Amino acid sequence: MTGVQKIGVIFFLVGLVVFTVLPFVGTYTLTEDLVRSNTKEIHQDKMTEILAPLYGEKFSSNFSFLSAFGEHFDTYNDGLKSQQLWDQVIWDDYSFALAKAALESPVRDYPWYFLGLSIGLAVLGGLLYAFPLYSQEPEGIKNNGIFHSKLMNRGWMGIAAGTYLILFYILLYWFPAYLVNVVTMVDPISTLLNGGPASQWFLYGLIYTLAIIVFGIRMFRKYRGNKYQQLRTASLIFFQTGFAFLIPEILVLLNKPYFDFKNIWPLDYDFFYDYQIETFLSSGGIGMFMLVWGILLILIGVPVFTYFFGKRWYCSWVCGCGGLAETLGDPFRQLSDKSVKAWKYERVIVHSVLVLVVLMTVVTLANYFSGFSFLGNVTNQLHSFYGFAIGSAFAGVVGTGFYPLMGNRVWCRFGCPLAAYLGLVQRFKSRFRITTNGGQCISCGNCSTYCEMGIDVRWYAQRGQNIVRSSCVGCGVCSSVCPRGVLKLENGPEKNRINDLPIIIGNDSIKLNP
């Protein structure tokens, strides 16, 4: 490690510590005005009354404030619930909005300063670390020491990193009120981009994009001399920064619906939710375009592109989840489980999620067009279950939090319904395959070890067989790490794509598998 890199690591750690400490800085003072201006009109009177005992009191931490808030709010709601007065219960969660409004902290006064000290310092540190990587070495694959690393081989650093990520996701999804300080910190950037204050999702989107950029630069260094990996990484950075982050925010600034043009149902599971469709239909030409565009991607984009290029065109070149997995997650790709057992679980789970999301969407649409009240209830139940179990817990907490524990594609492999859909096309109707180069395989195992999807690539390669698997995201790393030039990702004629009974070249005595 060079001196610059050491400074980078220190900066990164300092930034991380500051970011971790910031949520617990500052005091919280609620007033009636704040409650009134941060609640819906129908709840204003009730909320100002419920929270009256808190007015003017200065809470010294988010814990004490949120527990006092919860106490009063829950007492009110629980009373109604015990009397079964369901329609009077306040279902909206105002804790985030009110905590953010009640916050008094140096972060709120000097957001740029603290942004620089936390996220800024971490990003700068990451860049200082990434740019000089391998600069003293010739081009080539750099997997030295991965299984001797405490971070990349589930050592204490890996477990610590996983725990941190998991806790962060739990706060982000279910207890965002604890994060108002760091959300407030990015208000100025949010205002610049979309004209309004930040939500926790804006903060998340910003960190997510920065992580892909910084770790993308690490990818450029690690795979120096490998054009496929360079271009793929550049594409991922481009789609995340432009399509997933900037364009949706700018649309909001222009008073248009928030929309990520490269997100596709069923990964984008709420695309057909009634409020989404209402938004599209009520936003004029551009709203209509978004609706049609989204449907075209599902019905034509996915099958056509996957036919020509395999599912990699999306999963490892465009997708945001793939983007994070291939950059931030790259150091952990070797931790995926290659056992046949894992493959069995994978097939059952990922296709179950696909069935579930299709079912949910059919019910949602039936409800939308019929307005039948029974369906309405079922729809709501399904939405809240899916949003909690799949959208948040699986895709977020497990999907990313488990990078250092189970590899970087846990969500993509076991959970993503779009990956399942793309995979079905790839398996049964596509020109894509990974070609095995005759008899050159030496069974070393690098390909299988570094397959993030847990495909036992060697199983096929050592038999001279092409690799055609629904789960393959086409990241190309098996081909990159192969020391004998055995694997090549290719699009070609469907004929002989799957060579179930390969003849390994080189032995003229007999015809194996004639």
Add this chain to the structure above:
Amino acid sequence: MSQSRHVVIIGNGIAGVTFARHLRKKDQNASITIISGESAYFFSRTALMYVFMGHMKFEHTQPYANDFWEKNRIELKQAWVESVDFSAKKLVLKEGEAITYDQLVLATGSKPNKIGWLGQDLEGVQGLYSKQDLELMERNTEGVERAVVVGGGLIGIEMAEMLAYKKIPVTFLVRESGFWDIVLPKEESELVGRHILEHHVDLRLETELEEILPDSSGRVRAVRTKSGEEIPCQFVGLTIGVKPNVEFLRNSGLELGSGVKVDRFFRTNIPDVFAIGDCAEFHESPAEGRKRIEQVWYTGRMHGETLAYNFINKPVPYQPGVWFNSAKFFDIEYQTYGTVPPKWDDQTLKSFYWEHAGGKVAFRMLMENTGKVLGVNNLGFRLRHEFFDQAIREKWDGVKVISLLEQGNFDPEFFAPYYLEIQKAFKKQFGGDFQPSKKSFIQKLLGARV
């Protein structure tokens, strides 16, 4: 043959395991036992260096899951064979246990060569072949400040790379005037030599080991070269090739040369005893230009395939096809197809050699005087096995090979189209009625350059 013959294989390397797998596919009744003292399960020997360097864990080098063997009813026994009593069809294990067989397949592999240097058995001096060698090397390289590797071949350069991973300065003694020049022609050998230097390995060509010197505790402290230079070091890697691992079979009635003598059906002089892989020595070369002992992963596999076939069907002689091989020298991949000797007579053969300006990518094609292709070497980029197997087998004209080179390219998508430059260079040197390939739309779009 009885319904439940007991086939015993000594050695669980690529040859023995390939044989066992193919036999099981075709014969559901045979009882199959593989005996190995080296490891419980089959692993890829070629991958040992990656375990040392932390690219993989040892388990990752095992091509089959542990339950594979039970599922396929291949019994594994981890033990060393002490001796074989061929007349009683019986093996005796080190622990004293005896195992009888109906048919025996010897696939015992190799051992590192040692040629009687003074000090070759000192602590800290070793070869690299087996799992035990790897474990020894892990212990032997702890706290080492300097190392010497002796022998300019494939294992030598692997050891140098392994030591470099541990940031141990390495001096690499090569007796010949170029790295691996008993196999590589001069230009290729020089290219690899430059790359070795680029990795800060102290490569000493035309330098021969005289003696390995001990310290007071019996560990190596230095080596002395033939020119009298003393190089201090605490580790010495001896990598001057391997020899068949057959010493335990001497004086047992089995005909041995360097290896177990076999005919082209892998039959030894004793009925129901066969030998395949590194340890087998053919009475006569199995095909033109082939060695009588083939110590290569791929040939071990082919021996296993062929012998298993012969166990079930009317036996056929072993007939290797077009030669191929591959290796990786630090970051530079090497492949070869067909016949390219290190030296040839310019009067009878024509050689085309192209090297990229960066000095890390090269292509050689050797042709007969009539222009028919004999073989190719490629360094730093990948070629398609199927394409060259066909071209060499069918003795295509060199011009045809080059004109179709785009099809023979196996580099990943978006990589520099070296084949364009190769085509231009060939045309300039040898002429030929063909147009170099055009850049594709994507290549133009991305400004692909060589």
